[in-house]
Amino acid sequence: DDGYRLWLKYDPLTDRAIVKHYQSSITSILVDGNSETIDVIKRELAMATSGLLQSKIPFINRIEKNGTLVIGNINASSIASLQFDRSLLQKSEEAYLIKNMIVKGKRCIVITSRSDRGVLYGVFYFIRLLQTQQRIDGRDVVNSPAIANRILNHWDNLDRTVERGYAGFSLWDWHRLPAYVDQRYHDYARANSSIGINGTVLTNVNANAQVLTPFYLEKVKALADVFRPYGIKVYLTARFSAPMEIGGLSTADPSEKNVQQWWNDKVKEIYRHVPDFGGFLVKANSEGQPGPQNYKRTHADGANMLADALAPFGGIVMWRAFVYDNEVPVDRTKQAYNEFKPLDGLFRKNVIVQVKNGPLDFQPREPFHPLFGAMEKTPLMMEFQLTQEYLGFATHLAFLSPMWEECLKSKTFAHDKPSTVAEIISDESRQYQSTAIAGVANIGNDRNWCGHPFAQSNWYAFGRLAWDPFSNSSQIADEWARMTFSNDQNTIQNIKSMMLPSRELVVSYMTPLGLHHLMGWNHHYGPAPWIKDKPRVDWTSVYYHRADSMGIGFNRTSTGSNALEQYQQPVRDLYESLDKCPDELLLWFHHVSWNHKMTSGRTLWEEMCYKYQAGVIGVNNMKTLWDKTRAQVDEERYNAVKQLLEIQYQEAVWWRDACLLYFQTFSKKPMYGDFKPAHTLEYYQQLEFPFAPGIKPKW
Ligand code: BDP
Structure with a gap:
């Protein structure tokens, strides 16, 4: 699987019981209307049902059987005469309704909206229920976008x-x-x-x-x-x-x-x-x-x-x-x-x-x-x-x-x-x-x-x-x-356990505790907290972390830049106070002493070391979780992710070591935790990546 099909794969569902349920709930499909969007709907439903259910469900023009999907906008002739609360669709032309109802004496599922676009959204929602193996009977859905x-x-x-x-x-x-x-x-x-x-x-x-x-x-x-x-x-x-x-x-x-x-x-x-x-x-x-x-x-x-x-x-x-x-x-x-x-x-x-x-x-x-x-x-x-x-x-x-x-x-x-x-x-x-x-x-x-x-x-x-x-x-x-991957319960669990903490791990191994803008110059690849002397100070790292022998962080409270004045109360007070400011934004708002006692009981320096290392450990854990999905994931994507995780692990280590070695020149304290940088600070500082991707051409 090369990933081209994204989350719209429509491979055969494996749960026999649920497939049976779908086959009896969807016996025919009536799509009423005439527009390019309606054509898209027909194509999508044909693809989804034949793929997921492995059976050709007929498209019909008249309701004759239980289990007909009746699809069209509220003005389509098959829908216009039906009794349902149209005000449910009031908020937006894109809102849709999926309703189980009796039509012409038959059990049907109706998917409708004020516009064909809305019907298409309803159809995609319905297909998603099938893809994720959820029951479709007795489930009425009204859904409208909160943002236009x-x-x-x-x-x-x-x-x-x-x-x-x-x-x-x-x-x-x-x-x-x-x-x-x-x-x-x-x-x-x-x-x-x-x-x-x-x-x-x-x-x-x-x-x-x-x-x-x-x-x-x-x-x-x-x-x-x-x-x-x-x-x-x-x-x-x-x-x-x-x-x-x-x-x-x-x-x-x-x-x-x-x-x-x-x-x-x-x-x-x-x-x-x-x-x-x-x-x-x-x-x-x-x-x-x-x-x-x-x-x-x-x-x-x-x-x-x-x-x-x-x-x-x-x-x-x-x-x-x-x-x-x-x-x-x-x-x-x-x-x-x-x-x-x-x-x-x-x-x-x-x-x-x-x-x-x-x-x-x-x-x-x-x-x-x-x-x-x-x-x-x-x-x-x-x-x-x-x-x-x-x-x-x-x-x-x-x-x-x-x-x-x-x-x-x-x-x-x-x-x-x-x-x-x-x-x-x-x-x-x-x-x-x-x-x-x-x-x-x-x-x-x-x-x-x-x-x-x-x-x-x-x-x-x-x-x-x-x-x-x-x-x-x-x-x-x-x-x-x-x-995208599989409905297998264990696999889902493992994959979710990788995904949900993953952003927090990046924060930990790159910029923990409210640090920011420590990356490589221009291309933004890799750690470079030492960047200084550029055309603008706000394009440097030292401008943001302000590390010195006393401590580290950007004072944005009333004794500093007072960026906090731009927030309403009580947000301002919360961040203004060194004690109340949450750990994760501490160095965004405060310049803090290396010896400051954190809620964990560690000093700020120790906490920084701890966080960087926790990020690295977390990535290692992702590797273990991914290994467990092997039987359920196709070889191509399994191998791709496995290799990428290895690179991510190496880069997390790089971020940890380069940043801590650099900040150590200010804190003058020993590393805290069970790790040892493989190289010297000078080694990390002389690395260059002239062809790193995504570069901004004019800078
Ligand atoms: C920055 C990017 C730069 C964008 C700019 C923007 O580095 O390439 O042009 O944002 O949002 O994050 O305009």
């Missing part, structure tokens, strides 16, 4: 390199599009649709204006045409200086009439190609990208100009809050709040501010971003990173769902209520259409899509959490493991 726009962000360049991509080159074969439409585009859309993803930004946030030229818009159209039947809209990144680069204007100042006109015309042109175009994602005035500040205008001025162009067509602007300017900051984590909080309420209705989960940059652990608790009048959307830029690339097994869940469950205390991040981004009181969530994709043209067989679980988990940000990682891991 569930979007992948591809950091794909037009030359097919992928920024921070570790799974090959871009899926989008721009050269051969639009005439050549790769089957893979269909398979991509189908996988997304099966987990409820309904949008994709095709291009890198470090944008190239070329994609907005007629030559490329033809190609974009070809992709949009493939994705549409699967309920997926296409979005593009808009380079702010495009009016100059491809429009021949002398400025991109958003207050200039001819600039506005250029964007209005450009947007019209896009909609002529792609009538359901989703809108723009914009990175402006950040890391050298142009933006409105180049003309002394604000982020709101820039975003509103684009929003006005898109509004007549129903498009949205996702304006990123990941900004930092050329000034060397006191504390980089404060910058997004400083720039965006004063703009609260100034954005157009169709602008959503896209905020990374934490205030720095996708580190293995960060506190939640303070903007989530701060913007009262501006819709905010979440940006998670699926590609493991800071969590071991596509080499380390790290199931990211628990990290995202931790963020989503964080209490912001906005609006004088606990208000979790999940509640903020799915806020019911807000116009539903303006809720959104994005995930930076980990997909490339590797045969198995994501590089590491387990990295597929992050794509899967993102979709599931985007649909329901209140769901839990254990359930998601369970589903994914069953569909």
Whole structure:
């Protein structure tokens, strides 16, 4: 098994009893309707039932037998006359209902929605029940997405390199599009649709204006045409200086009439190609990208100009809050709040501010971003990173769902209520259409899509959490493991025992106790806590860990950078106090003495050694667990994962030894624990990786 089929394998189910149950519950299938989406539904059901149940279930036009699946939107003639509570489907066109009912005197299972797209989601849910061997009788389901726009962000360049991509080159074969439409585009859309993803930004946030030229818009159209039947809209990144680069204007100042006109015309042109175009994602005035500040205008001025162009067509602007300017900051984590909080309420209705989960940059652990608790009048959307830029690339097994869940469950205390991040981004009181969530994709043209067989679980988990940000990682891991590997109970247990703690292990062997940004310069591969003297201090490691003879950590309390002032109470007080601040964020918020007594009874130095070593031990344990799955997992993926785990183990050891040897030069204390670095600090410091993958070209 080369992993190409992802979680949609449809291999024969092995539990005889459950197969019998399905065979008597599904005797025929009636799909009512006429659209490209309905065609997708028919194909999917045919594939799933013949594969999973190993029997050809007939597609029929009239209900004649018990056990008919009746499928169609609420206006389809077979469904329109049925009695059920239609208000259940009120919230969203994508909501679906699965109901056991008697139709024309026969026992049937009805799958319906207000739209064909919603029906497709219902069908995928139903197929998932089969794949995971659950009973389907007596089970009525109503399900609607908590968030309206569930979007992948591809950091794909037009030359097919992928920024921070570790799974090959871009899926989008721009050269051969639009005439050549790769089957893979269909398979991509189908996988997304099966987990409820309904949008994709095709291009890198470090944008190239070329994609907005007629030559490329033809190609974009070809992709949009493939994705549409699967309920997926296409979005593009808009380079702010495009009016100059491809429009021949002398400025991109958003207050200039001819600039506005250029964007209005450009947007019209896009909609002529792609009538359901989703809108723009914009990175402006950040890391050298142009933006409105180049003309002394604000982020709101820039975003509103684009929003006005898109509004007549129903498009949205996702304006990123990941900004930092050329000034060397006191504390980089404060910058997004400083720039965006004063703009609260100034954005157009169709602008959503896209905020990374934490205030720095996708580190293995960060506190939640303070903007989530701060913007009262501006819709905010979440940006998670699926590609493991800071969590071991596509080499380390790290199931990211628990990290995202931790963020989503964080209490912001906005609006004088606990208000979790999940509640903020799915806020019911807000116009539903303006809720959104994005995930930076980990997909490339590797045969198995994501590089590491387990990295597929992050794509899967993102979709599931985007649909329901209140769901839990254990359930998601369970589903994914069953569909991807096996329904065998022991195997599931072993695989889940690998997945669920895996992100915490990465934290332990890379950046425990709230440490952050210790990785290699530019490519971000491997440990390099010694990085200093770079063009910006906030591109160095020493700026973040601040180790000295007294202790280690970044003081962000009121006696330091006071980044804590950006949080609401009681969050502020909790982190401000050295005693109450949880261990896992201690060095994020405090500079702490090497001798500080931790809750464990160990000193800070000992605790650091202990954590690094615990990370290494944990990876070793994953290797043992994987060995136990051997009989249930196909050879190809078994061997792939086995080798990757070995590399992960070696790299965990490397992280532990390099970091502790370096920090030891400040703490001056002996190593604590049962391990001994194999090399000297100088050895680790002179390692170089000029061709590490995923590099950011311009840095
Ligand atoms: C950082 C990446 C960089 C991205 C940037 C962003 O290193 O490649 O361009 O985020 O999100 O994490 O814009």
